[in-house]
Amino acid sequence: MRVAIIYSSVTGNTEEVKHLIEKGFSREGITLDTFHMKKDWVPTLSMYDAIIIGTYTWGNGNIPKEMELLYEAFEQQSVHRVVTGVFGTGDSFYPNFCGAVDRFRDMLFVHTKLAVTLKVELFPQSKDNLRVDAFVKRVLAALRLPVVSELQYR
Numbered sequence: 001m002r003v004a005i006i007y008s009s010v011t012g013n014t015e016e017v018k019h020l021i022e023k024g025f026s027r028e029g030i031t032l033d034t035f036h037m038k039k040d041w042v043p044t045l046s047m048y049d050a051i052i053i054g055t056y057t058w059g060n061g062n063i064p065k066e067m068e069l070l071y072e073a074f075e076q077q078s079v080h081r082v083v084t085g086v087f088g089t090g091d092s093f094y095p096n097f098c099g100a101v102d103r104f105r106d107m108l109f110v111h112t113k114l115a116v117t118l119k120v121e122l123f124p125q126s127k128d129n130l131r132v133d134a135f136v137k138r139v140l141a142a143l144r145l146p147v148v149s150e151l152q153y154r
């Protein structure tokens, strides 16, 4: 099972959610391939069974510049079998809260097997732990994998 997480973060909020999601998958025995979108390079998306996208929001509800190449790659590559989830951080002070998540969601819904989305207000708080757990479980369910961390307690 190959799962990637591809993200962008300037001030560290989205990166912190990424850490939580990585930990969630790690509890399920899944190690993620991690890509920080800084350069003009995107991995071959069809290599993966699942891809998690993490993005902050810029401008007026926009996708950050460094994430545009990834957005276009999903539109152009053969990804209809890939399970996806998209998360992001934003600031509800802005009218389009986490608008970049919405833009990825609409595109991924058309081109991939979109399983789940998650929006976090700025830096993740303890209440977000349960939301992250639910995010990971939705991806596992779409991959038809059992939730190992719960099976251990039965």
Ligand SMILES: Cc1cc2nc3c(=O)[nH]c(=O)nc-3n(C[C@H](O)[C@H](O)[C@H](O)COP(=O)(O)O)c2cc1C
Residues within 6 Å of the ligand: 008, 009, 010, 011, 012, 013, 014, 015, 056, 057, 058, 059, 060, 061, 062, 089, 090, 091, 092, 094, 095, 096, 097, 098, 099, 122, 123
């Ligand atoms: C110039 C600017 C524009 C922004 N526009 C939005 C926006 O439209 N919607 C939103 O939800 N957040 C917006 N934000 C807030 C960032 O998305 C938020 O601080 C985010 O957590 C930053 O993520 P990072 O720490 O991973 O870089 C904006 C921030 C800046 C500085």
